[in-house]
Amino acid sequence: MSRNSDRFSYYAMILPGLVLLFAFTFVPLFYSIIAFQKFNPALGIQGSPWVGLDNFLYIFRVRDARQVFYNTIFIAVMKIILLELSAIIFALLLNELRYLRIKRAVQTMVYLPHFLSWVILAGILRTILARNGLLNDFLGILGISPVYFLGRPDIFPWVIILGDVWKEFGFEAILYLAALTTIDPTLYEVAELDGANRFQKMWFISIPGILPTIVLVASLSLGNVLNAGFDQIFNLYSPIVYSTGDILDTYVYRIGLIQGQYSIGTAVGLLKTVVSLILIGISYWTAGKFANYRIF
Amino acid sequence: MVYSKRLQDRIVDWLIAAFLLALGISTLLPLINTLAISLSERAAVSGGLVKLFPVGFNLTAYEYILKDVKFWRAFGISVLRVVLGGLLNFGLAILTAFPLSRNEKAFPGRTMFVWLFVFGMILNVGIVPWYLTIAGYGLIDSIWALVLPGAVPIWNVIILMNFFRNIPKELDEAARIDGANPWQLLWHIYLPTSLPALATITLFSIVGHWNSFFDGLILMNNPDNYPLQTYIQQLVIADRPILHGGQAQLMAKLSNATLNAAKLFVAMIPILMIYPFLQRYFVRGIMLGAVKE
Numbered sequence: 089m090s091r092n093s094d095r096f097s098y099y100a101m102i103l104p105g106l107v108l109l110f111a112f113t114f115v116p117l118f119y120s121i122i123a124f125q126k127f128n129p130a131l132g133i134q135g136s137p138w139v140g141l142d143n144f145l146y147i148f149r150v151r152d153a154r155q156v157f158y159n160t161i162f163i164a165v166m167k168i169i170l171l172e173l174s175a176i177i178f179a180l181l182l183n184e185l186r187y188l189r190i191k192r193a194v195q196t197m198v199y200l201p202h203f204l205s206w207v208i209l210a211g212i213l214r215t216i217l218a219r220n221g222l223l224n225d226f227l228g229i230l231g232i233s234p235v236y237f238l239g240r241p242d243i244f245p246w247v248i249i250l251g252d253v254w255k256e257f258g259f260e261a262i263l264y265l266a267a268l269t270t271i272d273p274t275l276y277e278v279a280e281l282d283g284a285n286r287f288q289k290m291w292f293i294s295i296p297g298i299l300p301t302i303v304l305v306a307s308l309s310l311g312n313v314l315n316a317g318f319d320q321i322f323n324l325y326s327p328i329v330y331s332t333g334d335i336l337d338t339y340v341y342r343i344g345l346i347q348g349q350y351s352i353g354t355a356v357g358l359l360k361t362v363v364s365l366i367l368i369g370i371s372y373w374t375a376g377k378f379a380n381y382r383i384f
Numbered sequence: 385m386v387y388s389k390r391l392q393d394r395i396v397d398w399l400i401a402a403f404l405l406a407l408g409i410s411t412l413l414p415l416i417n418t419l420a421i422s423l424s425e426r427a428a429v430s431g432g433l434v435k436l437f438p439v440g441f442n443l444t445a446y447e448y449i450l451k452d453v454k455f456w457r458a459f460g461i462s463v464l465r466v467v468l469g470g471l472l473n474f475g476l477a478i479l480t481a482f483p484l485s486r487n488e489k490a491f492p493g494r495t496m497f498v499w500l501f502v503f504g505m506i507l508n509v510g511i512v513p514w515y516l517t518i519a520g521y522g523l524i525d526s527i528w529a530l531v532l533p534g535a536v537p538i539w540n541v542i543i544l545m546n547f548f549r550n551i552p553k554e555l556d557e558a559a560r561i562d563g564a565n566p567w568q569l570l571w572h573i574y575l576p577t578s579l580p581a582l583a584t585i586t587l588f589s590i591v592g593h594w595n596s597f598f599d600g601l602i603l604m605n606n607p608d609n610y611p612l613q614t615y616i617q618q619l620v621i622a623d624r625p626i627l628h629g630g631q632a633q634l635m636a637k638l639s640n641a642t643l644n645a646a647k648l649f650v651a652m653i654p655i656l657m658i659y660p661f662l663q664r665y666f667v668r669g670i671m672l673g674a675v676k677e
Contacts, residue, residue, distance in 0.1 A: 097566040098483035098491040105480035105536045106497075112517065112533045113504040119513035119520075178407075181400055190401050196663065197408030200415075203655050203662055205595035207613045209414075211620040211648045215421065215641070216414045220432030254411065262670050286396060311506070319598065323621045337511070344512040345602060357510020368506045383542055384498055 123355040143355035153339070153356065159245070160335040163316040166249045168309045174257040176302065179264035180294055184286065198258025210323030213251055214238065244329040248321055263305065264298050271297040304379035311368035314360055336360050415652075422446070422645035429639045445646035455647065457608065458615035461527070465611055466593045469531035473589040474582070477540045482570050484541065485548035498545075505538035515602055529603040530611065531593075540585035543669065547581040548574055584669035587662055594654060612651055620644045 123143055125136040147153045178198075185191045201209060216222045217237040224234040237247050275293050284292070318337035325333040336356060344353015375381035416436050421429055425440030433439050449455055480501070488494050514533075523529035555573050564572065575582070600614030610618065655662070 094566050095491060098486060101479045101566070101570075102483045102497060105476050105501075105541070108476070108532070108536045109501060109504045109538075111521075112535075113507060113509070116509040116513040116517045117507065119516045120509055122513070122516075181404060184397075184400050185404060186397055187401055190405060194404045194408040198411050199663055199666075200659065201411065203591055203595075203659065203666075204652060205597065205613050207595075207597045207617045207621065208648050208651055211616065211644065212414045212418045214621070215645070216417060218432075222413065222417050222435060225432075225435065258411065259666075259670075262667055266671055286393070322598070323617065340511055344510075345515060350512050350516070353512040354510060357512055361508055361510055364508060365506065383502065384546060 120354055120358050120361075122351050123358045125351055127351045127354075129350070139351075143351050144359070146352065147356055147359070152334075155331065156334050156336055156339045159332055160314055160316045160337075163245050163248055163321075163333075163335060164313045166245070167252050167317070168312065170249060171253050171256055171260055172302070172305055172309070174253055175260035176264055176298070178257055179261040179268060179298070180290055182261065182265060183268045183294060184290070195258065198261075201255040202259035204255075206317075206319035206323050209251075209255060210320065213247075213324065217247065238324060238326065239328050241329050241332040244325070244333045248317070248324065248333065251324070252317060252320060263301055267298040267301040268294060300379055304375055304381055307371050307375035307379060307381075310371035310374065311364065313367060314364050418645045419649055422642055422649050424642060426639035426642060429641050445642045446650075448643060449646055449650060454608075454615070455612075455650075458610050458612040459650075461609065462594060462612040464527060465530045466590055468527065469534070469593040470586060470589045472531055472535045473537045473540065474586055476536045477544055477585055478570070478575070478582075480536060481541045481544035481548060482566070482574060485545045501536075501538050501541060505542075511602070518603060524603055525605055525609050527609075530596075530599055533599070534592075537585065537589060537592075540588055543585060544578065544581055547578055551577055580665070580668060583661070584665040587658070587665050588669060590658070591655065591662065616647055616651055620648065 119133075122133060122136065124138060124140060125133070126139050126142075127133070127136045182191060182194065185194075218224070219234050219236060223237070227233075227235065235243065237243055271293065276289055279289050279293060314336060316335040316337070318335070318341075321333060321335055322338055322341070325338065337360075340353045340356050340360075343349050343356065372381075372383070413436065417434070420436055420438045421434050422445050423438035423441055423443070424434045425442055428434050428439035483491050484494060484498050484501070486494055518524070518529055518533060523532065551574060555577070556569065559569050559573050595613060597611070597613035597617045600609075600611045601617065604610055604614065607615075607618070
């Protein structure tokens with residue numbers, strides 16, 4: 089029997105992955121200790137002075153940081169709610185559509201933005217949302233005067249939220265569409281015999297049928313309430329809208345890497361990491377408990 | 385009576401179809417607008433006259449891009465990172481997923497390793513220590529900085545591992561009796577039966593590498609090393625023109641907006657080319673990854 093040589097092969101296979109995991113995930117974790125220092129790149133980790141929790145106390149004192157925290161949660165939560173709501177409605181409507189060709193065509197159209205980067209889409213959105221852009225033209229027809237969408241702090245978060253809905257609603261609907269196909273067709277036939285109309289069938293059969301998926305997505309979303317979408321906001325925001333549009337990730341980037349306050353940036357990032365880990369833990373647990381979900 | 389009900393039903397069908405088609409088309413309107421701008425003449429673009437069709441159709445912007453060395457250098461770097469990063473992702477996903485798909489008896493420590501990788505996936509250490517780590521390895525301005533940090537695609541590993549675990553054990557045992565070792569088992573049994581899953585994770589990698597811009601922005605100090613998305617980000621978004629000779633007089637003929645729109649569109653082309661595959665395999669990948677009983 090060659091059990092031992094088998095084991096040796098398995099260890100050999102997994103070794104490169106483990107080394108890279110260690111080098112690029114766990115080594116950065118070690119670097120995070122600079123959150124407790126006043127880190128100076130010239131002195132390195134060994135030479136930089138330790139400051140205990142000063143960086144964290146500083147974060148809680150600055151108003152910026154609190155605002156950023158609030159912006160992050162607001163944008164992320166509204167994104168989750170509106171995205172899932174629109175995906176569910178879209179999936180239900182698509183499920184009602186009987187012309188297969190049109191169904192295919194619509195899916196092909198709405199999935200596309202999902203595959204394009206936020207750099208490309210932000211470039212496109214900047215044009216559309218400009219003063220003389222397509223959207224203001226359209227509003228002009230309705231008699232609304234031009235709006236500077238990317239320069240108004242009161243509107244900016246909504247541009248971000250709806251922009252994300254635009255990019256992802258179609259793709260997000262895939263999960264619900266899959267759940268809809270697993271519903272037993274005889275349920276609809278029986279309901280029809282009982283005289284149920286289209287809306288009643290949707291309400292009493294389709295929606296209960298996708299309820300487990302809704303619960304699953306809702307649970308898993310919990311792990312994302314601190315992720316408001318760095319790539320998107322980074323490519324659309326500007327100092328005029330920092331008050332409502334700056335989020336944790338963009339703030340860490342500017343403080344940590346642009347202004348060179350490595351320790352403050354790391355401290356904010358570390359706080360986010362810890363809270364996120366707890367939230368993801370809870371979300372996996374909830375998803376396992378209420379939707380039978382396991383990742384492995 | 386029955387007839388009228390059917391008619392009513394069909395009207396609702398038509399309404400739903402019309403609404404969904406309109407929704408689909410309006411999803412694409414912003415993209416169509418950009419394409420139209422890229423094909424229009426300068427005056428029409430700066431006057432805001434271009435909507436969904438080109439005004440004063442011309443290909444000047446595309447001719448300009450064809451001769452733009454910086455653009456193609458960035459394009460080439462993106463292609464290189466897709467190939468290099470894609471191959472690394474592919475190989476490492478297979479090598480990591482296969483042992484993890486074994487049971488604890490065949491591969492002691494399997495469960496612990498799975499947890500370690502899952503923990504590594506959800507642990508997001510923040511951009512500053514991440515940057516310091518990679519700078520510490522001396523990878524700044526190297527192509528390896530763009531492919532090594534994400535070389536183990538943990539989500540893909542999990543998808544593939546779950547796929548391997550669903551392959552009937554009988555195949556496994558039959559090969560064992562013939563004296564196959566784990567490498568032969570992987571090569572002759574597991575890889576050939578996993579082609580759809582492998583296609584899916586490969587497409588995930590390709591799209592991920594093609595689309596990422598942020599690593600290029602912070603890990604490349606020299607703009608000559610920017611991948612395409614970073615190059616476009618600097619040009620179109622951050623509005624930092626990477627100027628070179630002869631651009632000034634061309635600018636007289638060409639509006640910046642037109643040129644930018646054309647660049648955005650050219651950067652989209654690779655994705656559009658593989659879109660049929662993306663649609664098919666991504667949908668499958670989503671189901672592989674997200675729904676389990």
